[in-house]
Amino acid sequence: MERVLIDGVPVFWARGPEPLTAALLFGCGGRDETFRTIGITHLVEHLTMGSLPRVHHDRNASVDLDVTIFTATGRPDQVVTFLDGVCRTLADLPTDRIDKEAGVLTAEGGNYTDPTSAALYSQRLGVQGAGLAPWAGPGYDRLSAEQVRAHAARFFVAGNAALVLTGPPPADLRLPLPPGPRPEHLLPEPMPTAGPVWFEHVVAEVGVSLLGTGGPVWAQGMEVLSERLEQIARHTHGLSYEVGGDVVPLDRDRRIFTLTVDAREGQEAEVAGLLWTELRRMADEGPTGAELADRCEAARELADDPRAVEPELLDAAVRELFGMAYQDPATRLAQRSRVTPEEVRAAFREALSTAQLVVPCGVAPDLPGLAEGGCRRDRQEPTGRVFRPPLLAKVLTKDARGLRLILTDDGVALRDPDGDVHRIRFSEVVGVEEDGAGRTVFGLHGCQVPVDPELFKGAEAAVRAVDAAVPAALRYRRSELVNLD
Template sequence: MRQQEVDGVPALLAPYNGPMIAGLTFRVGQVDETLPYRGITHLLEHLALHGRGLTDYHYNGSTGPIATTFTLQGGEDDIVAFLGGVCAALLDPPIDRLEAERSILRAEAAGRSGGVNEALPLWRYGSRDYGLLTYREMGLPRITGDDVRQWAETWFTRQNAVLWIAGDRIPEGLRLPLRDGVRRPVPAPSSALPVTPAYFQGDEGTVVFDGVMRRSVTGSVLAGVLERELFRGLRQEDGNSYTASASYDPRGDGFAVVTAFADVVPGKADAVLGGFVDVLAKLKVGRIDQADVDAVRAKAEDSFADPAVEVGMLPGRAINLLTGQPLLGVEELRAELHAVTAADVHAAFLEVHGSGLLQVPDGHGADWAGYTAAPTSSPTAVTGERFGNLIVSAEGVSAKFGDGAATVLFKECAIAVAFPDGGRQLIGHDGITIRIEPTVHPVPPEALRRIDAAVAEVTVWQPARDPASIPKPQQPDAKRAAGDRQPPGTGRLVGGILALVAATIALCCGGSWTWVVADNSDPELDVPFDAGSGILIAVCFAAAIGLGLFGVSLLRGRRQK
């Protein structure tokens, strides 16, 4: 790899025998946005690519968590025209295309499926910086042409860019007419987890775990070892999962996230969760098979032997340069890889597990494994006017549920989503969500106007909703207005406790009658064991078992999210 410069933009080159590939990467991505403007980077990327499609070669743009990249594979003249056109569009975005590209992004979002760890950023970080990766592009309706121009002027500058080329030279005549600016660091991560390792309930078909560690080659080895353990235990031995995988993803701030995933065969949630936690516990105590470490190392060695390995590393090296991380060559990486021991992998896993977050199937918990339930409610509620289970004050809004509450303070409101029918959705920085529905809550217009005024700076008006999607008062869950991190209701709790109390009474009755029948110490009180006694004892014990199982199922079925 060689380093050069084009118009003040650092350039990385790696030799390549195929058609030249060029990319222009900027240090700006989804984590740099805010919820009211969520999607602005992606929107500007689309605007910059408009009119660049008149080529016979492959071109693309991508907006990731911390970087945005424009790429083209083709002839040198095409690369010169493509990158020059992208830079010109970033200097003066085609705002006349704003509505058309906004519509395209909505269609793209409708066909996009979430990743295996889609929910974890919200639970770990809340609704800011890295937590934004969970959220859809909620700000699209609000973004104006002036917003787009200001975003381009702030982030898409020569000091915040790196050019990379797979080829033996920089194309003749290539110019990158970008404005001056400054290098932008990645944001410091926020936190919505007071205690780790923690867990929360997700959908029924997956178990997911992630944790944060200092960035190193050891982390990639750990991910490989973890994947082998999960696949062997959950797929090959138990047969309760089809997919079991793990990944290692640098975060851009000197740390990386190790993520593990397993899907669940229907009806096997308990078994998969137990097997998954067993694998984590095995690594925690240091039971790491040296053969697994050697196998992961050998697989990495095979990738290093690929003649195009330097080309494949170019985009990552561009991001490393933008984020101040070292640019290691293949031989340096190979040397670090060979130095990794099983003890190093164990130490890395202890760091990951200490910051761990576990997504368990709906209706399950992980307290038994040493994980703490992530917060699903707020520590306090506001004091003010009450409208059903909603409380509105000058400081914020709370939704009361049993002995808990969800609260969004106006000064900590990340976004207020507003609908023409009067529906509102307030999301706090911690990810706690409150929904206000006129069809469910008796909030008078003047109170709604006060709420709107308090959150006007972060309000995003949405198009009219389909009437069928508006909650109806008769719907069973209509009175539960808190959103994604709402606390559980009390119905299952009360029912579960009553069932367990009844089971205890039945058990005591069965035990007492068994003792009376079996006790022959006093002839005058001797009760013979006959068919009637046997039936009575059997009924008592059967009732105890049935009520006990029913009570446990009610308590385990309480949703945490």
């Protein structure tokens, strides 16, 4: 692997299968947004790709939680033209196309990661960083040209870019990106939990997240756990088809790992039980030496595959963007081979108390040792002005009788029909949706409180309090493109 600089951008290249493939990476993804600007990175990508002329060679772009990548495969001159067009467009985005691209993106849908991992990140981090992943936000039509330009000027600059090539850089290759430094990334701390928990969410799979570290011990351990779950849930019991997972960094050392398991309809509780049992077995017994050796052999075969050139280059580029040291495959394989079953067992034993397991709504699993979690809530109402549903609503529906909206000195709270109280302090508000006379307040910890005169008699006073307390930059009109309920 070679590393050179072109126009201040690090370029990593090695000879791989022809034709030439290029990938221009930026250290910017969904976790660099806010609730108010959810989707803005995807919009920048669409504005860029949508402005390029039509071609007949392969090209694409993608955004995940960490990086945005523009790729092209073709003759060297085609790749050079593509990269030049991407860079020049990012320097002067066609923001007059925002309305059209907002509609396209709404139709496209899509996620920065799988929905089950997204729910686990949000439960772990709140509505920030990677925890934004399951949220729709205000909608693409509520992103302004000024917000888009500011986002691009911060993140889509030469100091936050890296290029990989599966061949030597063409002599005429230029990367005319706007100048700018590598930005600081928000790295939120996980919210505290009292031991392992399970919670319900609007997901189709069962999943778990754990706090761990980078390096070979956790890489080996998560691969063994995934392999065990596939064997047991799919091949032994016939309850599942696929095991997946994801990982996001908390900082240079710490990681959030997720593991997801789909389930046959009606078997989610049993699959959750299998997942929890295997996780505890890993913490109690660890993997076998044979399992670790098998994972090492799988990594060795992957490294020897000629198609591994591009993924290896991408790994080096990502590590460059986030200030992490790159290690070549031989070094990584040597480190993996030295991992012992006891090291893996100790890592999982320490992390077991951080486990958060998610199941689809309505599933009631039997998980010994796991407490029920979910959004932050209480049973006691805070002191404040109380608003109740109109009398007619209370007569017509049982749920309305238990509803309470409470306006406190420092925020709002909702008592739901089950008696749980969801409280959002004004200092924790991440967004306020305006829908006519009503408001929906979104809190950092995942709660939503409707402040609506149609639901609560006299709530106009609460609406005025919300509007006065929450900065205008966090308020937005309800999207006209899609029903976000």
